[in-house]
Amino acid sequence: MAAQLIQSLLPHLPRFAEEEGDFYSVPRQALIDALVKEQIDRTAAETCVSVLETLLDTLAVLDKSRLQNGEWCFASFPAQLLATSVLTAMSDADSRLFPVNFWNTRDIADDRKDQQCNVLRWIEQARCDQHATGHAPPIRFIYVAWSIIKLDGKILFYQREDTKKRFDKASGDYGLPGGRANQNDILGVSDSAQMLAALQAPNSDLVLNALPSTLQRELREEAGLRFGEHYQFSLWRRLKPYRQVQGVAPNHALTEYYLDVFQIQLTLEGFLFLPRRIAGDERLAWLTLEDIARGESNDGKIPYIKALFDDFEGDRAALVAALHELPDSFAPAYRLDRDNYGIILSLSNSTPIAGGKLGKEKPLALTLSPYQAELLLGLAAHLRGFVLVADKPSLLLHPFGWIEVVDDSVLQRELCDVAAALKDGEIIVEVRRERYFRLSIRPDLIYFDDSLFAFIVDHEVLQGVQSKISVTISRRAFATVLGKAEGRSESFKLTLELANKLIDLAERQFTADNELAVKIEDAYKKGLDQEPRFKALGLRKLVHREDGMMRFAATLEVR
Structure with a gap:
């Protein structure tokens, strides 16, 4: 019936000359009357x-102007050709604008997907660009759960599925881990028609409420992270819906996106699992906040987070500032975390472990065997960031002082015994699943016995006339049950005057209130004591007061 109506109308269409520009228009009412003369119901003719x-x-x-006056008139001869072509195809049962199976998507090659995408992208972009108000309505609705996993000031990204098919650099190739909701995420709805209608409708509460399930599914698929075991999450930001001609080929259209961005809090298991996963999957990559601000990493990775930029009104600096304010996805959470406090460990069984307010440390009443004390020393060395060469294949070293003991029940039991012996004191050894262990003290509160350290200076340099000279402070290597803690040396520039005064302090005895000694201490505190490299060595103080005397802690070596 519809084809017959169009066939009846074709002879009555207006005409435009191929040359010379002659044309004529046809009133809309005349077209309706022509159909009525063909024995077609007037209502049907008007509708057609x-x-x-x-x-x-x-x-x-x-x-357009003639159409507003109730007349059909083609804009040009090519316009007439296009109209006639489309109407003729519509009226001919044997005509198609595409091959019969063109829009099939199952088991098709990439080139066919690209062809479909090209058609949809051209039509949808034209519809968007030519809309009179600039606000073309979307025809595709996507609900997305994104995650922010932040560690050491970096954000984790995942390579997009359509990276090789992007049409412009602005599309980016790395997105935040996560993805779009699908039917499997919506629980409690058995009617497939209702479910699909919700997924393809704007601002659907049913789908928005399912985004936490989307997040869990996508993180499991993309990063191998399992909810509960590896992480918890909380909603960080629900973005304003945004529109763009976009999609994974061939699903390309003017799309309205609804995005919830979730902040991820990793468990210890998740924190330790993630680096291994990233190492084995090149699609996962860290980008710095500077990369995000710049829009590209140094190695060419382009983050695609347009929705986030739009939510911050295109202000990259504001977005980066908000990301900077977000806490890391894993916090060390040390049990002992006090300012102006210290724990001093010794290599000698005859010297007890001391702890307390800095400068007023006292021996701690610990009931550890020499072997257990050496285990504790190994945990402390790793916690402090010393290079620990583990001599046990069952031992894996992780950040924030954690060690992992695999398939070694003896060592696991020994570490559990140390933890039990210390459970009521200042020093706490954390145990997780009898597999993960650490000394739970903020690393900068851990110090080591003075006997490990040497202050080294060249004799000839001391005789020179230069204003500043190089001195070396070294920490010698030492053995622990967990392995050998390697030594470390750092060079520092000191004034020749201060170097000589420090040597004088090391070679002579000064009371704590001696004027010269106090001046030496003050000069040391303002300079060397503030150096991060000096602090990293693990020596509590090079110059400190003890039993009413001003003491030089390290062994002096003038060579």
């Missing part, structure tokens, strides 16, 4: 003309 007029107006082939 109205629908076809809408189609031709959408194709922009009709002169």
Whole structure:
């Protein structure tokens, strides 16, 4: 019936000359009357003309001003050709604008997907660009759960599925881990029609409420992270819906996106699992906040987070500032975390472990065997960031002082015994699943016995006339049950005057209130004591007061 109506209308269409520019228009009412003369019901004729007029107006082939006056008039001869081509195809049961199976998507090659995408992208971009108000309505609705996993000031990204098919650099190739909701995320709805209607509708509460399930599924698929075991999450930001001609080929259209961005809090297991996963999957990559601000990493990775930029009104600096304020996805959370406090460990069984307010440390009443004390020393060395060469294949070293003991029940039991012996004191050894262990003290509160350290200076340099000289402070290597803690040396520039005074302090005895000794201490505190490299060595103080005397802690070596 519809084809017959169009066939009846074709002879009555207006005409435009191929040359010289002659043309004529046809009143809309005349077209309706022509169909009625063909024994077609007037209501059906009016509907047919109205629908076809809408189609031709959408194709922009009709002169707009004449159309407003109730007349059909083609804008040009090519416009007439396009209109006639489309209407002829619609009226001919044997005509198609595409091959019969063109829009099939199952088991098709990438080139066919690209062809479909090209058609949809051209049509949708044109519809968007040519909309009179600039606000074309979307025809595709996507609900997305994104995650922010932040460690050491870096954000984790995942390579997008359509990276090789992006059409412009602005599309980016790395997105935040996560993805779009699908039918499997919506629980409690058995009616597939209701479910699909919700997924393809704007601002659907049913789908928005399912985004936490989307997040869990996508993180499991993309990063191998399992909710509960590896992480918890909380909603960070629900973005304003945004529109863009976008999609994974061939699903390309003017799309309205609804995005919830979740902040991830990793468990210890998740924190230790993630680096291994990233090492084995090149699609996962860390980008710095500077990369995000710049829009590209140094190695060419382009983050695609346009929705986030838009939510911050395009202000990259504001977005980066907000990301900077977010806490890391894993916090060390040490049990002992006090300022102006210290724990001093010794290599000698005859010297007890001391602890307390800095400068007023006292021996701690610990009931550890020499072997257990050496285990504790190994945990402390790793916690402090010393290079620990583990001599046990069952031992894995992790950040924040954690060690992992695999398939070694003896060592696991020994560490559990140390933890039990210390459970009521200042020093706490954390145990997780009898597999993960650490000394739970903020690393900068851990110090080591003075006997490990040497202050080294060249004799000839001391005789020179230069204003500043190089001195070396070294920490010698030492053995622990967990392995050998390697030594470390650092060079520092001191004034020749201060170096000589420190040597004088090392070679002579000064009371704590001696004027010269106090001045030496003050000069040391303002300079060397503030150096991060000096602090990293693990020596509590090079110059400190003890039992009413000003003491030089390290062994002096003038060579």
